[in-house]
Amino acid sequence: MRVRSFKLDESGLTRFFGPLEAKVMDILWASSGELTIREVQQVLEQEKLTNFNTVMTVMNRLVEKGVLQKRTEGRSSLFRPVQSRVEFLNKQSKEMTNELMDEFGNVVVSHMLDALEEADDDLVAKLEHKIQQLKKGL
Template identity: 70%
Template sequence: MKIQKFKMNESGLNRFFGPLEAKIMDILWSGEERTIKDVQLELEKEKATNFNTVMTVMNRLVEKGLLQKRAEGRTTMFKPVLTREEFINTQSKEMTHELMDEFGSVVVSHMIDALDDADDDLVAQLEQKIKELKKER
């Protein structure tokens, strides 16, 4: 699944989702399958949220391929298609490939510049990855 909009001026999950979508995904990533009512009750701890609104957003997340639903008797259960880590990995990988395709060496240069702020473990991982790529060529 490809997220169509990446919001530079947001942070965390809000970069990929609308505010309510982000909260719903966060709730569903934190545990077991849940019903719409379960999610609504969790959301109400912060702010009153209409059941129909939650239902609409969750069904849209199903349509986008982010959630899956299954019937359990008369109840519909929802869960994420990917874990949070898988989602972030997939989206960041896709975004990186798109940036490389469109802007090439400029992106690489900026990524290298960003390493000034990176911790030593991340730099070591990058060095290892570069060594592996060189061996494969």
């Protein structure tokens, strides 16, 4: 999935998805396997969020976006995420970083370095290690 819009004023998964899409993805990522629309809707119903048809529409749109896989078993449709949550976030952050670098180059690097002032020591050490690896590769 390629995120078409990134919402700076949101947080968590709602930066990539609508609020209901984010809740559906959370439910599916938390499950150990495939879930039906009804199973997802029942979790959402506990929070008094939505009805079956709305959940079905959202889940089918997530399939169209390439985030969920759908298979039919009997009369039921079973859904599962294409990637784990970690894989999804890793891929999205990498794509965004590459796009920012392509478009804004040195400005992005400068802002990332400024952000390191607030980063923990482990993150700075990982960055230093990565820079050393890159230098050796040159």
